[in-house]
Amino acid sequence: MIKSVFGLLALFLGALWMSAATAEVILSDNEIALTLSHGPWPPAFVADPSNRVSGLPAAIKLGKGLFFNPVLSRDGSMSCSDCHDPSHGFADPKARSVGKVILDRNALSLTNVRGHRWFGWAGGNDNLWAQSLVPILNPDEMNHDDESLKTAIAKSTWIQDYEALFGPLSEQAATDVSVNIAKSLAAYQETLETGPTSFDRFRNAMERGDIAAAAHYPLAAQRGLQIFLGRGNCAFCHSGPAFTNREFHDAGVPYFINQTRVDTGRYGGLEALFASPFTLAGSYSDDREKSGAWAVRQVQPLHSDFGTFRVPSLRGTARTAPYMHNGSLADLQAVVDHYNTIDLERLHTDGEAILTPLALSKRESSDLLKFLRTLSDDEG
Known part of the structure; x- marks a missing residue:
């Protein structure tokens, strides 16, 4: 019995030595x-200068609550997490995401999103809070407009958290409310890191x-x-x-x-970017220096952009x-x-x-x- 035990031990140590020797x-x-x-x-966390609530615990709490709440869809049927599933790396297991209709693209993962320079597959936004607003106001997705979103927040359980962070909602323009919601969502998404x-x-x-x-x-x-x-x-x-x-x-x-439609990719993304009032060069950015605005001011559309997509x-x-x-x-x-x-x-x-x-x-x-x-x- 003792010999057998020592024999097994010798075999184990020999295998361990061989493993170490070949590593x-x-x-x-x-x-x-x-x-x-x-x-x-x-990477070390760096607050987004274009978002005055970036990194604030109260904004992260509000953003997280809203992310998982159907209040951000006009009919209360879906939340951000329906397409950005936490159990799936905050991405969508469906080939093409589903809103009110089957959408054209698969929802990108939101993990490590704060390190991006452009947002979305086509780069239609140059900051995270503007990108966060896109599905909320898209008729094919969550289908709000600024006024309906303001009304929904006013009637929601999140009104106190919102006003503690941004002030009285009733005194704010509807577009400002939309941007504030998007900035709180961005504050939460900045914490999603692998x-x-x-x-x-x-x-x-x-x-x-x-x-x-x-x-x-x-x-x-x-x-x-x-x-x-x-x-x-x-x-x-x-x-x-x-x-x-x-x-x-x-x-x-x-x-x-x-058979009749194409996804223009970056080409269409630049069209959306140039039409957006929510870029780093715009008035909704909280960065007085407009330090990130150079990108949207300098980028030029090219024919070769057609059908190209962001590298994930x-x-x-x-x-x-x-x-x-x-x-x-x-x-x-x-x-x-x-x-x-x-x-x-x-x-x-x-x-x-x-x-x-x-x-x-x-x-x-x-x-x-x-x-x-x-x-x-x-x-x-």
Whole structure:
């Protein structure tokens, strides 16, 4: 019996030693440098100067309450959380979100949204509070107008919280009330942040030179990271700590909504942006310096913007299927398969030539998926 126990112990210790002996970091110095550029995470909170209630606990409380309350829809039938499901990474599991009708796009995840530069798939807004107002006033979604929203808030259980934060509602113009509601929603959404993952532990270990700790990151994930940084050229668009360059690209996804309608993407988004009174350059911004207004003042529409869409963050992405602006790719495997065999005929002839079929082997595809999933295994 004793010999048997010692034999099992010896086998266990031998396996443990072999595991430690084979653990390693296979990245080159250049790959390590590129890996370090994807952190640290999470970023420090910086209040939005265009939103005077950004970061205020009372605004966060009000925004959270309203986010989950159907008062923001005119007929009281839906809330923000119906399309931005907390159990689904604050994204929509439906391919195309549903309001009063089936909408044209899949609702983007709201996690890490405060780090964006442009908002929505097409970038129709340059700030979070303006974007928060869009579904509320859209006839195809929550279907309020400024007056009906003001009346709904006046009759709601949230009136005291609203007035404690913004003052007497009856003395405010209806549009001001709408903007205030949107700013409280934005204050809440700024708190929706994914935590550090096994990728971040690997990245941070490499930064401090702790190879032993870094070697715990699976070799398959390391090989997938090498594909992501190198051969796949994924980091061209999915760059930085949030794994997005925050800009707009053509991913080779069809932009036909049906046989007679197309989604113009960024091209239409810029039309909406220029028509909006709620930009960082406008009077509803609380930033006296208008420090972020340069973007909307300088951006110029191009023909190549047609059918391009904002690059989403890859953090937390394993929980937010389906993917692409129209929800046409059901899971991460479908995304890898899309880029593996991408149809170059779908890319704009006057756009950027950055995509080619990856032609990954079965194991390489598996490795890339393993890496992508390490961007979602949050600790907190």
